[in-house]
Amino acid sequence: MQETGGLLRADGYDAVFASNLRRATESARCALGPDVPVSEVADLAEFDRDSDYLHYEDGADVWQRYREGDLSPWGTTAEEFRQRVVTALEAIRIEHVGERVVAVCHGGVINIFLAWILGESALRLFAPDYGSVSRFEYRADAGWSVRELNARPPTRAPGAPVRSVPVARAGASWN
Amino acid sequence: MELIFVQHADAATRDIEGGAFVPGATGGHQAPAVARRLGAEGGWDALYAAGPPAADTAAAIGAATGLTPRSSPATADAVDAVIADHPGQRVLVCACPQVIDEIVRRAFGVAAQVVRSPDPTGITRIMASRAGHREIVSLNDTAHLRVGEPFRNIANHDNSLNHNETGKAQP
Numbered sequence: 001m002q003e004t005g006g007l008l009r010a011d012g013y014d015a016v017f018a019s020n021l022r023r024a025t026e027s028a029r030c031a032l033g034p035d036v037p038v039s040e041v042a043d044l045a046e047f048d049r050d051s052d053y054l055h056y057e058d059g060a061d062v063w064q065r066y067r068e069g070d071l072s073p074w075g076t077t078a079e080e081f082r083q084r085v086v087t088a089l090e091a092i093r094i095e096h097v098g099e100r101v102v103a104v105c106h107g108g109v110i111n112i113f114l115a116w117i118l119g120e121s122a123l124r125l126f127a128p129d130y131g132s133v134s135r136f137e138y139r140a141d142a143g144w145s146v147r148e149l150n151a152r153p154p155t156r157a158p159g160a161p162v163r164s165v166p167v168a169r170a171g172a173s174w175n
Numbered sequence: 176m177e178l179i180f181v182q183h184a185d186a187a188t189r190d191i192e193g194g195a196f197v198p199g200a201t202g203g204h205q206a207p208a209v210a211r212r213l214g215a216e217g218g219w220d221a222l223y224a225a226g227p228p229a230a231d232t233a234a235a236i237g238a239a240t241g242l243t244p245r246s247s248p249a250t251a252d253a254v255d256a257v258i259a260d261h262p263g264q265r266v267l268v269c270a271c272p273q274v275i276d277e278i279v280r281r282a283f284g285v286a287a288q289v290v291r292s293p294d295p296t297g298i299t300r301i302m303a304s305r306a307g308h309r310e311i312v313s314l315n316d317t318a319h320l321r322v323g324e325p326f327r328n329i330a331n332h333d334n335s336l337n338h339n340e341t342g343k344a345q346p
Contacts, residue, residue: 006322007318007321007322010321010322011321118283118285118287118289119285119287120283120284120285125283125311126310126311126312126313126314127310127312132313133318137291137292142291145290145291145292146289146290146291146314146315147290147291147292147315148290148294148297148313148314148315148316148317149311149313149314149315149316150300150312150313150314150316151313151316151317151318152313152316152318153318153322
């Protein structure tokens with residue numbers, strides 16, 4: 001996360017927000033340091049906020065439900081999740097016109113915001129790495145757009161293949 | 176296979192006398208920066224230049240990775256041939272933003288442009304299979320233009336910002 005903080009500082013920022021889940025607030029402080037003010041926003045929390053945390057990489061069957069667009073195991077729906085994430089991020093945008101804002105959050109949050117921008121109903125379009133940076137930009141004349149997804153500081157071991165967690169096509173062979 | 180697209184460096188323009196594509200005023204540092212990044216990462220199996228504007232960027236990457244750039248048509252359809260020829264490998268393709276955008280739109284299954292302002296030497300990683308599976312790993316990643324070893328000492332950093340100690344950007 002320190003390398004991620006270096007990337008965020010290089011870009012510069014005017015305000016820092018984080019989901020109120022501990023994994024997000026602690027990531028914000030690890031990346032940017034304990035003295036940087038971080039505003040917690042409950043509606044930036046992941047869809048699993050009311051459930052026990054289960055690593056995506058553990059490959060539990062329940063994640064297949066997520067990949068298929070079903071959030072009922074977590075007591076919510078895709079539309080409810082999309083609505084609260086988009087509403088939260090739009091509120092931040094309106095309060096910070098012309099500024100650069102960091103929002104430390106979760107893979108599901110990033111994905112559903114991306115899908116909303118692209119006009120897609122999918123819950124998951126890509127697999128954000130832990131500590132990665134995805135950038136979105138807003139222009140008054142053109143709305144939201146993607147600027148960058150899953151950017152990482154250069155810490156990957158030479159020659160190491162990228163982590164590939166299936167998005168929606170479990171069993172795909174990358175040959 | 177892992178397919179990595181690198182958008183060619185900024186403002187490649189045709190040299191009137193020589194007929195060659197040359198970097199624009201701000202593009203001179205970008206190709207070396209992405210070349211250092213990809214050279215440090217290593218483990219590549221092949222390098223392609225999709226169209227003449229990508230040749231200089233591919234040459235810089237070739238020098239850093241030890242690969243000789245191969246020429247490829249600057250079309251999204253030509254990428255399918257690259258995928259077919261390199262099962263299980265890691266392949267670099269230098270291309271123009273239009274080709275990369277077409278690849279990304281097909282992978283996401285969307286009609287509209289995905290990245291409105293793609294950056295020169297932005298890196299787009301895709302997992303691809305001969306069976307037609309495509310998965311975006313990263314999109315327009317420009318960390319090499321912004322921070323970190325081994326990408327320091329980049330002269331004329333046109334994407335740089337001045338910062339105070341809190342990290343707040345200064346105009």
